[in-house]
Amino acid sequence: MHETDMTKALIMTVRDWWEAQPEQPNITHVHLTVGRFTCVEPVSLQFAFEVQTRNTFLAGAKLIIRETPLIAFCHTCQAEYQPEVGIQYACPTCRSPMEDIRSGRELKVDRVEYAAPHSEPSAPIQPERDSLQSKP
Amino acid sequence: MHQTFDAALGINLLHANQEGADHNRAHFDEWGITCINIMSSPGAGKTVVLERTLAAITQDLSPSLKAAVIEGDMTTELDADRLRQYGVPVIAINTGRSCHLDSKMVAGGLHRLVHEFNPSEIDLVLVENVGNLVCPAEFEVGEHAKVALLSITEGEDKPLKYPVMFQEADCLLITKMDLAPYLEIDVDRIIANVRQMNPHATIIPLSAKSGEGFETWLSWLKAQVNLRKSQKPSTSAQTSHEGLI
Numbered sequence: 001m002h003e004t005d006m007t008k009a010l011i012m013t014v015r016d017w018w019e020a021q022p023e024q025p026n027i028t029h030v031h032l033t034v035g036r037f038t039c040v041e042p043v044s045l046q047f048a049f050e051v052q053t054r055n056t057f058l059a060g061a062k063l064i065i066r067e068t069p070l071i072a073f074c075h076t077c078q079a080e081y082q083p084e085v086g087i088q089y090a091c092p093t094c095r096s097p098m099e100d101i102r103s104g105r106e107l108k109v110d111r112v113e114y115a116a117p118h119s120e121p122s123a124p125i126q127p128e129r130d131s132l133q134s135k136p
Numbered sequence: 137m138h139q140t141f142d143a144a145l146g147i148n149l150l151h152a153n154q155e156g157a158d159h160n161r162a163h164f165d166e167w168g169i170t171c172i173n174i175m176s177s178p179g180a181g182k183t184v185v186l187e188r189t190l191a192a193i194t195q196d197l198s199p200s201l202k203a204a205v206i207e208g209d210m211t212t213e214l215d216a217d218r219l220r221q222y223g224v225p226v227i228a229i230n231t232g233r234s235c236h237l238d239s240k241m242v243a244g245g246l247h248r249l250v251h252e253f254n255p256s257e258i259d260l261v262l263v264e265n266v267g268n269l270v271c272p273a274e275f276e277v278g279e280h281a282k283v284a285l286l287s288i289t290e291g292e293d294k295p296l297k298y299p300v301m302f303q304e305a306d307c308l309l310i311t312k313m314d315l316a317p318y319l320e321i322d323v324d325r326i327i328a329n330v331r332q333m334n335p336h337a338t339i340i341p342l343s344a345k346s347g348e349g350f351e352t353w354l355s356w357l358k359a360q361v362n363l364r365k366s367q368k369p370s371t372s373a374q375t376s377h378e379g380l381i
Contacts, residue, residue: 002235002271009149017145028140032149039270039300086297089332097335098303107149107274114141 003044025114037104070104156239160278176285178267190222236271
């Protein structure tokens with residue numbers, strides 16, 4: 001459900017970059033990192049992205065999601081381990097609680113790929129601002 | 137020629153919400169107000185716990201806490217009306233179909249609060265989030281501490297299934313304890329499951345019906361307020377992590 005809001009945040013983040021460019025490029029790919037220990041479901045995000053970018057400057061752009069595993073560090077064992085999400089979070093060796101998360105909380109726009117503006121015959125469509133704003 | 141380029145952004149998706157949350161918190165600090173974000177699944181008992189909390193706060197306690205509520209409700213003012221009976225400032229934020237409060241919505245509520253009431257007469261703002269165990273965990277609103285509720289009717293496995301909420305919580309209220317004799321529920325297992333991912337949260341089993349646990353809960357709230365009262369305004373405050381269990 002909140003993938004809609006996450007997608008809005010994603011589009012607005014990319015739009016800030018896009019608008020800051022001297023000439024607005026045609027974005028072809030958006031690369032995103034999503035950790036396993038976040039509340040974001042990549043499949044829902046993919047769907048929301050496709051729907052919400054229609055008729056915007058991101059129309060046709062592909063969303064590439066890289067998922068990062070949940071990795072915690074156990075200070076008692078001085079070792080990393082991978083908790084099993086939904087089943088077991090404590091250290092499998094000594095049962096210490098999961099405290100130090102080293103990977104899995106990422107929600108990050110890594111990079112965008114784009115074509116130079118002049119190499120694209122049709123001008124990018126202006127974003128519909130209203131459709132991208134959060135509800136008041 | 138289709139030459140492609142690459143631009144590194146490296147921007148957190150929630151940066152805009154986070155900036156808004158930090159801005160809200162700076163206002164709270166400036167006014168000497170402690171803000172608590174209260175989250176749970178629908179029906180875990182947020183509103184009734186708030187009712188009993190406000191009843192206790194407005195009736196006794198010396199020096200009494202001066203509380204206000206920012207109430208997130210999807211479509212109605214039903215919860216806000218219930219809380220207004222206790223004579224405290226209540227600002228209802230209609231969240232529409234959104235499944236969580238974000239920092240922008242709370243900023244709107246905050247502006248209404250200080251417009252309609254005097255912030256120097258408030259020392260505690262309780263934000264009741266939208267009932268949902270998933271999304272509110274990711275959207276900070278400017279709170280100093282997060283409180284999660286889990287009712288014993290929801291089952292022992294919920295902390296394992298919705299770990300982000302329980303990992304982020306500074307305080308966990310295990311609610312509806314009066315129903316324990318009628319259910320096959322192992323409260324110790326709930327606590328053990330939470331402890332797997334959160335060794336620091338204060339865990340308080342309570343019942344809004346019998347009043348069990350409320351003394352501990354109210355002293356936790358008071359400690360939160362006193363912690364920030366004792367600090368200079370606009371210093372970013374750490375929440376206390378004394379485990380009562």
